[in-house]
Amino acid sequence: MAIKMYDLAGADPNRRFSPYCWRIKLALKHKGLEFDTIPWRFVEKAVIAPYQSERVPVIVDNGRGVADSWRIAHYLEDTYRERQSLFGGERGSALARFYNQWTDVSLQGAIAPIVVGDILKHLDPGDRDYFRKSREARLGMKLEALIAARDSHLSTLHRVLEPLRQTLAAQPYLGGGTPLYPDFIVFGAFQWARSVSDVRLVEAPDPINEWRQRMLDAFDGFARSAPGYW
């Protein structure tokens, strides 16, 4: 039976913009596992409450629910050991954690003020109040004030991206010759932006953009076929 995954959606149920959900969709593809996604909105907390989570991704595999992208990735690695590894071993798993925290805090923290206004436009009407209130509290200002300062946020993002740029100038993937879970973590942030905003965070001939094109092409263009702007 295919794995079921709750996946954050916008007003258009095909617009899937959660960076954490993208990490797991690509991890499932990497493992070659069949899965069906179920569009989920921020206000539908009751739907995933049985899985002890208030946020997606949540997967249900053979009746067992697993929440939180980091835990799901490890569940998939441990449960489907015979399939291609997501981490390249125990050391790779330990080394992946800093990528996870760097992406959550530094990278997504730098992208958020650039795309947050565009996210609002794409939300299901029922999600807009929740989103505005929670994000304005987290970011400490009105969404309109963030949008007005976009150029300064873009220049901060480019500083944050420099180590990633140097890394991908030296090797095709963060994982080496082929991708590992850290590639999916970082790519999820770019896919989040692409799915809601036409602001091109990286452009040719940036090595980050070249890597991103390879990731968009992976798995028969799985990520490229999702609704998005660039």
Next chain:
Amino acid sequence: MAIKMYDLAGADPNRRFSPYCWRIKLALKHKGLEFDTIPWRFVEKAVIAPYQSERVPVIVDNGRGVADSWRIAHYLEDTYRERQSLFGGERGSALARFYNQWTDVSLQGAIAPIVVGDILKHLDPGDRDYFRKSREARLGMKLEALIAARDSHLSTLHRVLEPLRQTLAAQPYLGGGTPLYPDFIVFGAFQWARSVSDVRLVEAPDPINEWRQRMLDAFDGFARSAPGYW
């Protein structure tokens, strides 16, 4: 025969402050290799010219010179395969590169304006002009202007450190249960600061400081026994 390593020194030949040299000294300890360090100053380019380098670390092993910390770490891993691994395999080696670039650019870039004035004080008199000119060109301002803005640089550093803090709150080392080369890369930046400046970049009960204490204790207190402030 012991490996020979050229190691950046201050006016006091025992004060060794290069973060790149610290990466390699700890890598040599991790491999259990005997080595002798030779104090080197910025102006002594001629001494290391035979090894096609203008910067340290440079090691000489059985008559062969190897320069650049990333290349030296891989040389040691490849040459001394039977000894404890620095990377935990090919995937770990690929995943280590982002730690290297993040430390060079983001972490050391955030520490530099805090400690650069203190470095100047500890330099050999012959190195001071070179250092002031090259660093003021790189940082785009007078050293005195950087020192005046120290508090704002400390708050930037704390933002940069947050992903590292979250990672080390979840596991003892970046490499997992025991250190790998990424631990030595990141620790080198803290050891650089410790060796020249009394500004405590992290303090108890920060998980980064707890990790740093473990690293100072490693190899019979090798890093702790070096001249430093905290």
